[in-house]
Amino acid sequence: MITVEAHLARVLAAVEPLTRRETLPLADAAGRTLAVDLVSHLDVPPFDNSAMDGYAVRRADLRGASPEAPVTLDVVADLPAGAAEDPAIRRGQAVRIMTGAPVPSGADAVVAVEATDGGVERVRIEVEPLAGRHIRRAGEDARRGTAVLTAGTVLAPRHLAAAAAAGHAVLDVVARPRVAVAATGSELVEPGEPLAHGSIPDSNSTLLAALVADAGAEVVAAARLHDEPDDVRAWLDRLPDCDLVICSGGVSVGDHDVVRAVLGTTGEVVFEQVAMQPGRPQAFGALADGTPVFGLPGNPVAVHVSFEMFARPAILRLLGRRAPTPVPLVVGAGWRSPAGRVQVMPVAVTTQVASLVAVPAYPGGSASHLVTGLAAADGFAVVPADVTEVAVGQTVPVLLAAR
Amino acid sequence: MITVEAHLARVLAAVEPLTRRETLPLADAAGRTLAVDLVSHLDVPPFDNSAMDGYAVRRADLRGASPEAPVTLDVVADLPAGAAEDPAIRRGQAVRIMTGAPVPSGADAVVAVEATDGGVERVRIEVEPLAGRHIRRAGEDARRGTAVLTAGTVLAPRHLAAAAAAGHAVLDVVARPRVAVAATGSELVEPGEPLAHGSIPDSNSTLLAALVADAGAEVVAAARLHDEPDDVRAWLDRLPDCDLVICSGGVSVGDHDVVRAVLGTTGEVVFEQVAMQPGRPQAFGALADGTPVFGLPGNPVAVHVSFEMFARPAILRLLGRRAPTPVPLVVGAGWRSPAGRVQVMPVAVTTQVASLVAVPAYPGGSASHLVTGLAAADGFAVVPADVTEVAVGQTVPVLLAAR
Numbered sequence: 109m110i111t112v113e114a115h116l117a118r119v120l121a122a123v124e125p126l127t128r129r130e131t132l133p134l135a136d137a138a139g140r141t142l143a144v145d146l147v148s149h150l151d152v153p154p155f156d157n158s159a160m161d162g163y164a165v166r167r168a169d170l171r172g173a174s175p176e177a178p179v180t181l182d183v184v185a186d187l188p189a190g191a192a193e194d195p196a197i198r199r200g201q202a203v204r205i206m207t208g209a210p211v212p213s214g215a216d217a218v219v220a221v222e223a224t225d226g227g228v229e230r231v232r233i234e235v236e237p238l239a240g241r242h243i244r245r246a247g248e249d250a251r252r253g254t255a256v257l258t259a260g261t262v263l264a265p266r267h268l269a270a271a272a273a274a275g276h277a278v279l280d281v282v283a284r285p286r287v288a289v290a291a292t293g294s295e296l297v298e299p300g301e302p303l304a305h306g307s308i309p310d311s312n313s314t315l316l317a318a319l320v321a322d323a324g325a326e327v328v329a330a331a332r333l334h335d336e337p338d339d340v341r342a343w344l345d346r347l348p349d350c351d352l353v354i355c356s357g358g359v360s361v362g363d364h365d366v367v368r369a370v371l372g373t374t375g376e377v378v379f380e381q382v383a384m385q386p387g388r389p390q391a392f393g394a395l396a397d398g399t400p401v402f403g404l405p406g407n408p409v410a411v412h413v414s415f416e417m418f419a420r421p422a423i424l425r426l427l428g429r430r431a432p433t434p435v436p437l438v439v440g441a442g443w444r445s446p447a448g449r450v451q452v453m454p455v456a457v458t459t460q461v462a463s464l465v466a467v468p469a470y471p472g473g474s475a476s477h478l479v480t481g482l483a484a485a486d487g488f489a490v491v492p493a494d495v496t497e498v499a500v501g502q503t504v505p506v507l508l509a510a511r
Numbered sequence: 512m513i514t515v516e517a518h519l520a521r522v523l524a525a526v527e528p529l530t531r532r533e534t535l536p537l538a539d540a541a542g543r544t545l546a547v548d549l550v551s552h553l554d555v556p557p558f559d560n561s562a563m564d565g566y567a568v569r570r571a572d573l574r575g576a577s578p579e580a581p582v583t584l585d586v587v588a589d590l591p592a593g594a595a596e597d598p599a600i601r602r603g604q605a606v607r608i609m610t611g612a613p614v615p616s617g618a619d620a621v622v623a624v625e626a627t628d629g630g631v632e633r634v635r636i637e638v639e640p641l642a643g644r645h646i647r648r649a650g651e652d653a654r655r656g657t658a659v660l661t662a663g664t665v666l667a668p669r670h671l672a673a674a675a676a677a678g679h680a681v682l683d684v685v686a687r688p689r690v691a692v693a694a695t696g697s698e699l700v701e702p703g704e705p706l707a708h709g710s711i712p713d714s715n716s717t718l719l720a721a722l723v724a725d726a727g728a729e730v731v732a733a734a735r736l737h738d739e740p741d742d743v744r745a746w747l748d749r750l751p752d753c754d755l756v757i758c759s760g761g762v763s764v765g766d767h768d769v770v771r772a773v774l775g776t777t778g779e780v781v782f783e784q785v786a787m788q789p790g791r792p793q794a795f796g797a798l799a800d801g802t803p804v805f806g807l808p809g810n811p812v813a814v815h816v817s818f819e820m821f822a823r824p825a826i827l828r829l830l831g832r833r834a835p836t837p838v839p840l841v842v843g844a845g846w847r848s849p850a851g852r853v854q855v856m857p858v859a860v861t862t863q864v865a866s867l868v869a870v871p872a873y874p875g876g877s878a879s880h881l882v883t884g885l886a887a888a889d890g891f892a893v894v895p896a897d898v899t900e901v902a903v904g905q906t907v908p909v910l911l912a913a914r
Binding site: 134135138149150153154155161187188189190191192193194206207208209210221264265266268269270271272273274275276277278293294295296298299300301303304305306307308309310311312313314315317318319321322334335360361362363364406408412 | 590595674681701713714763
């Protein structure tokens with residue numbers, strides 16, 4: 109039996125970040141992984157601009173101004189947002205200015221309209237502004253040439269907005285890893301089709317394909333395969349170019365364990381007992397052409413858990429990203445954990461006054477076949493191998509699942 | 512000035528859950544919102560099946576079996592996964608069975624292969640199994656006719672797997688809300704295009720479109736509009752059918768506040784000062800045809816914050832979903848908050864030993880124009896109106912942002 113850490117280390121050592129890139133318009137880049145550090149093309153904002161609707165002024169004209177001693181200035185220009193002018197402001201003059209409009213170079217403060225009579229030709233001002241008041245300085249958000257986003261960022265709406273503001277219309281993103289998935293098992297039939305005795309709907313194909321897409325990869329092939337070595341060999345032989353292959357089922361030691369029968373003889377795929385519950389039998393290695401291949405166990409909960417612990421980190425590494433760190437959450441209902449194995453427990457996450465709280469997602473614990481119960485999970489608690497009891501009130505690391 | 516709660520209540524009262532539905536194959540349903548409670552078509556699992564590779568036995572034959580007193584049985588059948596047979600088991604007989612295969616109706620326990628000699632024609636067994644040992648009972652995961660998923664569930668991979676296991680090939684999901692977005696402002700130019708003095712790249716169009724998609728809606732129109740009332744009117748007149756319109760900018764009281772100029776005269780759109788920072792000026796109401804319309808303020812941080820506080824809840828309501836509950840997080844670095852206004856502070860979320868910790872995402876606090884700093888945020892702390900100081904170590908509610 110090897111540890112979870114040792115198996116993961118072997119997986120990550122066999123997978124290299126992709127060098128393939130795509131250049132996408134901002135509108136198509138949401139959810140993709142930025143391939144390079146993104147440097148601002150501009151000062152952001154590009155010019156000093158007004159934070160308020162009001163008047164650009166010279167402070168020297170407003171010394172001592174107050175409600176009791178207002179000062180009246182001539183309004184010599186009117187700058188809406190988008191104005192390109194830089195009107196001169198002489199002694200005793202002001203420029204009417206809207207939020208976002210460029211502050212005239214001769215002004216050293218903006219007075220908000222609320223502190224004036226709002227005049228159009230002449231304006232009465234009742235305050236003496238501080239230097240630079242209501243002026244947003246060029247470059248105060250980001251300087252031209254500085255990095256605003258780092259390589260590896262998963263592009264959320266806010267990142268796309270930052271890229272736009274920094275003058276970028278397109279982004280270089282990492283290509284989606286090309287991943288093939290197969291669920292093996294002669295008992296599996298298309299969901300929704302009639303079931304003979306002994307047959308069950310194939311939920312693993314759906315689960316694997318959706319998890320692969322959720323991790324940011326492209327599903328280039330998906331199959332349901334009988335426990336016939338020739339079927340599995342034929343599928344592998346016909347695969348399009350891909351970066352990773354993930355199979356479920358057939359990795360144990362039974363006569364009909366087809367993935368072991370096909371891949372276990374090549375010497376390039378190692379079949380292990382991993383000290384994890386669920387998901388003990390694990391296969392990982394390479395096909396003849398060098399493509400990394402996972403053989404995950406066949407029970408749906410074990411598939412999901414194995415994906416989170418080993419396959420998702422591999423896909424994220426292909427994308428140049430790190431695997432997510434588990435989040436420490438408070439335990440809201442205790443459970444038992446096997447000695448000597450890392451338990452990966454589906455948990456539901458609820459919000460309480462002081463913290464997020466994790467409770468087992470369904471009765472039956474981490475039993476690996478409870479696929480509908482799995483739907484109630486918000487994440488997976490990763491219970492260390494030397495822990496046998498998880499008590500209410502302690503904290504436990506949780507991998508939050510796809511929302 | 513009205514409260515955040517009052518403005519949100521007005522918004523939600525004006526938006527009804529959509530009744531439009533789509534029926535999608537499982538593979539296309541990820542991320543969509545389930546429209547109905549999903550009832551299992553099957554017992555899950557559909558039949559008693561073996562949890563182990565081993566032998567189906569009659570316990571009466573194995574009374575007192577132990578390593579010292581093994582019992583040998585005749586192996587009368589071999590059941591791989593997917594087998595449809597139900598072989599009879601008579602006294603002194605066993606059936607070889609693989610994981611997932613149907614347990615013969617005459618058997619009352621399964622002995623794991625590890626507790627036997629693994630024989631093919633005869634098997635030596637060294638244990639007396641408990642009743643039902645290693646048998647997964649039909650329906651123990653879910654009973655036919657019981658709900659396995661509830662209406663409103665956002666379909667993650669694990670939910671699709673549960674639906675497949677429950678015998679569903681397609682799912683009824685809520686149609687994507689059709690949303691039109693526009694960024695107003697004569698200073699705005701296409702990102703990446705050359706900038707005249709006074710002009711800035713339009714990040715709001717990108718931000719709004721990406722946020723709308725992130726919330727599960729479809730962007731049916733997106734525009735950048737000058738501060739010209741005729742342009743805004745023409746855009747509104749040409750809109751395709753939609754469920755919601757979201758504009759940014761032009762909602763203040765200046766001469767060039769174009770959204771106010773166009774929508775403020777209809778009587779169907781209310782312009783408010785909301786006790787929130789950033790994002791005080793807010794417009795909400797209905798177009799002439801009754802379509803709900805938001806006028807958000809124009810600064811990018813205020814756009815994002817206003818979207819999270821008001822527009823995302825509206826879109827989620829169209830989808831029949833509730834707005835997410837803020838998560839209480841520990842404060843890792845303190846900040847100031849204005850009295851009398853709810854502050855919505857972009858925060859970066861980090862993991863520490865005992866808890867998730869929230870710290871301001873960038874210097875400059877919740878200033879509403881710092882769009883590149885916004886990229887560093889993982890969420891938004893919602894600081895109540897009566898709080899003026901957020902101290903290290905206290906907890907603060909945080910809306911976690913799109914990942």
